[in-house]
Amino acid sequence: MKLLLFCSFLVISCHGNSKPDSPHFTSIFSFGDSFADTGNLVVLATPVLKDIWIDMPPYGETFFRHPTGRCSDGRLVLDFLAENFSLPLVPPYLEHNSSFEQGANFAVAGATALDFAFFVNNNLSSPFMFNGSLSVQLGWFADLKPSLCKSYEECQEYFRTSLFIVGEFGANDYAFMMFGGKTLEQIHGYVPMVIETICAAAESLIKQGAKTVVVPGIWPDGCTPANLAQNTSRPIEDYEPETGCLKDLNDLSRYHNSKLLKAVKKLQQKYSHVRLINADYYQPIMDFVRTPHSFGFIDTPLRVCCGNATNQYNVNLTEVCAMPGVGSCENPLEYVNWDGVHLTEAAYHHIAQGWLTGPYAEPPILNSVDN
Numbered sequence: 515m516k517l518l519l520f521c522s523f524l525v526i527s528c529h530g531n532s533k534p535d536s537p538h539f540t541s542i543f544s545f546g547d548s549f550a551d552t553g554n555l556v557v558l559a560t561p562v563l564k565d566i567w568i569d570m571p572p573y574g575e576t577f578f579r580h581p582t583g584r585c586s587d588g589r590l591v592l593d594f595l596a597e598n599f600s601l602p603l604v605p606p607y608l609e610h611n612s613s614f615e616q617g618a619n620f621a622v623a624g625a626t627a628l629d630f631a632f633f634v635n636n637n638l639s640s641p642f643m644f645n646g647s648l649s650v651q652l653g654w655f656a657d658l659k660p661s662l663c664k665s666y667e668e669c670q671e672y673f674r675t676s677l678f679i680v681g682e683f684g685a686n687d688y689a690f691m692m693f694g695g696k697t698l699e700q701i702h703g704y705v706p707m708v709i710e711t712i713c714a715a716a717e718s719l720i721k722q723g724a725k726t727v728v729v730p731g732i733w734p735d736g737c738t739p740a741n742l743a744q745n746t747s748r749p750i751e752d753y754e755p756e757t758g759c760l761k762d763l764n765d766l767s768r769y770h771n772s773k774l775l776k777a778v779k780k781l782q783q784k785y786s787h788v789r790l791i792n793a794d795y796y797q798p799i800m801d802f803v804r805t806p807h808s809f810g811f812i813d814t815p816l817r818v819c820c821g822n823a824t825n826q827y828n829v830n831l832t833e834v835c836a837m838p839g840v841g842s843c844e845n846p847l848e849y850v851n852w853d854g855v856h857l858t859e860a861a862y863h864h865i866a867q868g869w870l871t872g873p874y875a876e877p878p879i880l881n882s883v884d885n
Contacts, residue, residue, distance in 0.1 A: 548623035553583030553606035588859030594866035622646030638694035673723035731771035736760035743829035
């Protein structure tokens, strides 16, 4: 599962041009997990863990030329969005040496939508969990707010031109549940609780003045190379013939996304003055896997760039990316997946463009704001 590769990291350790007609956002506030984290996990984990592999080469090699705490070879969707709006790359909140006037990133790799207490109370907690859940991230935002605006009216005006991104959330919740022994059927029963938590967070931000809120769904977990490498003994009928991805894990991802889309639409009806955007990680990754050459990727899109394995996915859960002797591919631009769980900068770039102009957001971000 996605969790298992993330856990292996923890156990062993682990500007483009803006368009002239772009909407004018003055800041970005991001909440999420490893698909959005720009350094918060490294700050959280450093006092606890001796080595944090995501903070070692070759992470960050493509754009930054050094590790930045991002779980990729380069920029994430969040980075490309910031560049599009001519904003600085959004700094991680826990690195307090940055200015947050133009935004802050609260995302933490491994973060869950549900509170840490939920996992403890249900015997699902893990030594690999850091307390960076959605409620914790909202708490950090609340702590930051007084430095940004002093009154209700001032905050309403400040956040009117801010872009808020809530997620993705949910993938780690389900991974920790599987890690704790829950069946997929049982996990389906928790999806409404996860969706309710995500939408409650979005509603809280709306009440604090947010006028543009992006709520992403989760990716096709059955196409995650780490999951595929762990399940090589499963029968052929468990796989989608057109993609080679695992059916049951993709079913869970689709179920989550369908429930989230309905909830976001309901929230939009309640707050008609707010722009609520349902963003998609699922469909772009499926598109990459089905037609990799259309995006400039190699014809084995489920094979990772940074790995050291003899299997078809190049994933070895005991020798993960950045461990001694584990290097990256010659050209990450040709790969969808970076380390078995997370995507390459090239993949994130395609997704970001799809969020901005379509077809991977409903509505596209650039269509959702009055110019």
